[in-house]
Amino acid sequence: MAGKVMNAVQFDGFGGGAAGLKHVEVPVPAPKKDEVLLKLEARSLNPIDWKIQEGMLRLLLPGKFPYIPATDVAGEVVEVGFGVKNFKAGDKVVAMLSHTTGGGLAEFAVAKESLTVNRPAEVSAAEGAGLPVAGLTALQALTQSAGIKLDSSGKPANILITAASGGVGHYAVQLAKLGNTHVTATCGARNIEFVKSLGADEVLDYKTPDGAALKSPSGQKYDAIIHCSTGVPWSTFEPNLCESGKVIDITPGPSAMLTFAIKKLTFSKKQLVPLLLIPKREDLEFLVRLVKEGKLKTVVDSKHPLSNAEDAWAKSMDGHATGKIIVEP
Template identity: 80%
Template sequence: MAATAARLMHAVQYEGYGGGAAGLKHVEVPIPTPKKDEILLKLEAASLNPVDWKIQKGMLRPLYPRKFPHIPVTDVAGEVLEVGQGVTNFKAGDKVVALLSHASGGGLAEFAVASESLTVIRPPEVSAPEGAGLPVAGLTAHQALTQVAEVKLDGTGKQTNILITAASGGVGQYAVQLAKLGNTHVTATCGARNIELVKSLGADEVLDYRTPDGAALRSPSGRKYDAVVHCVTGIPWSTFEPNLSEKGKVIDITPGPSALLTFALKKLTFSKKQLVPLLMSAKKGNLDYLVKLVKEGKLKTVIDSKHPLSKAEDAWAKSIDGHATGKVIVEP
């Protein structure tokens, strides 16, 4: 399929830091070529994550992006067109879900190159948008619950009280559903308009974050939380502390400087209550597990909105706005 090398594709990129949705440019660029251990995908859906626009804002420089211009977005679903040297688990025609690298991105385009090591088969029961929603948000929720909160997703293990903040967002919606596969009692916070949705995902009690109890994160049934999957910014440790059980942990999925400072101080004072900054490390086996849960109907991707690639800036603005319910999807 060497013919693709000379062909162009539609992609959306930015040429420097800043600019938000207005900084995105529609371009025609060559279709990428898969190198060793890589796969060329024809994309069917991509999903946005806050980290995508945070990279554009320069919040992760000098690490990301690796170079400009940069085609953002990492969470994709599509069809295998060709495989690079050494790829044995995939062939042309396979439907897949993949996590691209944050350094090189590539998801806002018609075609992208994925690493075989972070690509999994997508069964016919899982639509492209459902699959594309999973990588960053699903893996973050999975890692927070299984590694830090030590919830066993097969339902064994002692009962755990979990609080999930921003439960209607990308990570939160998966966290509620995954937590309920374990032996957990889930308290969740969200805006008033999403309370019924979050209950439908399985939350045992839901707080409107704008009410006094919601702002104080108090469990309506008076429970102390063994773990908090914390998916928003701007809530101080002092708000969590009185609501935690003796060895309660706040798992901060967007740790900033103040979170890292709190983490260090809690370690220094040997506090049994801990703030744990979470940096997601992607594992192929976990992504495959999540895709299988969707196939079995045990996990669903809540989709906020779908946008064509030609209107990618609308999707970008929607993600930056921070009030999306579930995942924002772009379809080439």
């Protein structure tokens, strides 16, 4: 692929929203040691993509400008770098790119072999591309932070999932129901039946008094709350938690980090736990296998061509997507 160019979408600095995206031609990247070059068939957007553009993580991300955003991709291996053992040209895969370097909104991208997994024929490119950030976040929040076993061997648990119709939330509901859990979920009124169809036992409209208060209709306390929205104070969570309940916050802000520190310092049994996603290949393989087996599904909110990535970007920034926003060739 040396010397060839590709279409890509990038931004050159902070701010600008969808209007700040630029369509450019850039060289096709070459895979380095332990990397694979992918011809992309689908990408999914996550809120972190536009948060990087808005400068919310400017102390860490991006590594440099110009920056091609998006990290969650599915495609076909077209070239492998030195040392790659598990993949060859023609393999269909799902991969998670680095947030530091990005690269997803382009025709080709390089991915680390360590965060690339095979995609069986039963899993479409769109289904696979939805999984990395959102699926891994849901999985790690439930299994590592909340201690939920995704089979019938775990002890019964009452779980609340906020913003359950979104990218992380819709995976979290499905994954939680693989375990021995009773799931209460919150979402907007238009998505109540959708979230029930994912397996939630009780669904609350977050705009109603009980929904805003996170109160279970059956009056039970929660062993864990997977918090996928923002702007909810500890005072709302606390009365709904069981004696040693946890709130797992997937997008912790300064107030959440302060609450986390205070709860630790005071040895409170009720804890707020900020989630730091640590991508692992075995976790991504597990999610792909669940999709193949029909135990997990990626719900696609909408599909957009790369040539009109601005619409996908604006939809993500709007914050009301049901499931995942996909960008296709």
